[in-house]
Amino acid sequence: MNTNIENKTWLGSAGSAAYDLRTAMLAAIGSCSLQDDVLQEDDSTNDLEAYCAALTGKESGLFVLSGTMGNQLGLRALLTQPPHAILCDYRSHIVTSEAGGIALLTSAMVNPVIPKNGLYLTLADVEENFKPEGRIIACPTRVISLENTLYGVITPLEEVRKIAAFARERGVKMHCDGARLWEAVAAGAGSLTDYVACFDTVTLCFSKGLGAPVGSILVGDSATLGIARHIRKAIGGGLRQPGLITAAARVAVDETFGKDPNGEGGLLKHSHATAKRIEAMWRRLGGTTRVPVDTNIVWLDLKAPSISMARFNEIGREEGLKLTGERLVAHYQIYQNAEDTLGRLQRVFDRAWAERGNAVSVDADAKASIY
Ligand SMILES: Cc1ncc(COP(=O)(O)O)c(C=O)c1O
Incomplete structure (x- = not known):
């Protein structure tokens, strides 16, 4: 019997993450x-x-x-x-x-x-x-x-x-x-x-x-x-x-x-800090959020750059990020490696604002994205 785990094609790639549990x-x-x-x-x-x-x-x-x-x-x-x-x-x-x-x-x-x-x-x-x-x-x-x-x-x-x-x-x-x-x-x-x-x-x-x-x-x-x-x-x-x-x-x-490995308020607190950074990046470009960023979720308002959700997601893909529209959820693993992720997101935001006004309507998209 072959028990070599490397040969198991059904296994995915382990990937890397900070705070991998x-x-x-x-x-x-x-x-x-x-x-x-x-x-x-x-x-x-x-x-x-x-x-x-x-x-x-x-x-x-x-x-x-x-x-x-x-x-x-x-x-x-x-x-x-x-x-x-x-x-x-x-x-x-x-x-x-x-x-x-x-x-x-x-x-x-x-x-x-x-x-x-x-x-x-x-x-x-x-x-x-x-x-x-x-x-x-x-x-x-x-x-x-x-x-x-x-x-x-x-x-x-x-x-x-x-x-x-x-x-x-x-x-x-x-x-x-x-x-x-x-x-x-x-x-x-x-x-x-x-x-x-x-x-x-x-x-x-x-x-x-x-x-x-x-x-x-x-x-x-x-x-x-x-x-x-x-x-x-x-x-x-x-x-x-x-x-x-x-x-x-x-x-x-x-x-x-339940734990706070770095004395900074626990792993969930890290994701809140990441969400705040994302919000700040968006606001620097003139953007607003649909609701306040109290925790780890950022609801971008795509109306201000006037970009369709489909185009926003497409830019995300081009920058190596899988986005699903205006809702961005930070998790505790986006922290130690935040610079790469947030750098890509910054490029997505910059490009979205550079294309501002080219999109037709964002309303239809927005309605479809309650969750
Ligand atoms: C607030 C809230 N309640 C309930 C659920 C449902 O959880 P599940 O997907 O495990 O059924 C979700 C899922 O995202 C959620 O965000």
Whole structure:
């Protein structure tokens, strides 16, 4: 049998990256447990769930394959039966990018709200759009779902607390799509436990800013998560030997969120600094961003240079960067080797501005790129 790894053509090129966590992850995978998680017998997975529950101040955690699965199970577990509605920001991932999962799994009506400040939902937005019980013609709001960060923008802790108090007074449940909540915490907006305390269920992703290959966690009380676990099984999300991926996820939490190797505020902070540099490069040319750069996401406004997204991406390709339009997401690995990446990006920006005005319309592109 040929065990020479170099001859395995299905393997990609390892590439190079600063802060490459593969060695640490492979070591964790090498000693993970290989038990059945459907029966909750897998130590690595049980340990990750308990660890995340403790980290966020909740009773229980449930490992799920994706952020989408976590959000959908959380919402399903919080809701009972129609008529019921979920109030959320109109740009929420649960509305725009989860393949209609809410309709499929909960039959809930979605009440998508445009925030008045253009950035995040406030108590005033919620009050204005909330549908109480007992109005026969309306669909009652039973869950308020907040995404934090949304477009990389932080909803301040104080605002979340006000909305949570409003919801609790009315017996309404709170869900947080916290796929990127780690980023708000790393930016100093509040602690994980303070934010999570405002919600009944929260999804946090291991595979975005934290850099794990797979997975998310849903946290909440044990009764709610018991329902979510049952439904996870019903939709084929019960896993037999997930230790391989939960061990890697644990490394991602500890190394990316939980550690600060250079005393500069953690690896996530590096990506925020990179995003700020990108924003500054764009602004020096006269550009603006669609929303403030609070964390690691930069939303360029391509209207000012008046370049189409297709052309912008094409210039990116010519400069060796794979761009997908106006949303640029910095990650912690773009840091030590930032000069090369940012140098290329600077050339893309310079060329985009040099071509200014040659493009026809950016609006059609912009509309197609919510996420
Ligand atoms: C805010 C937010 N929530 C949820 C998700 C869904 O995560 P997944 O792609 O793992 O389903 C994403 C994915 O980018 C996201 O950005």
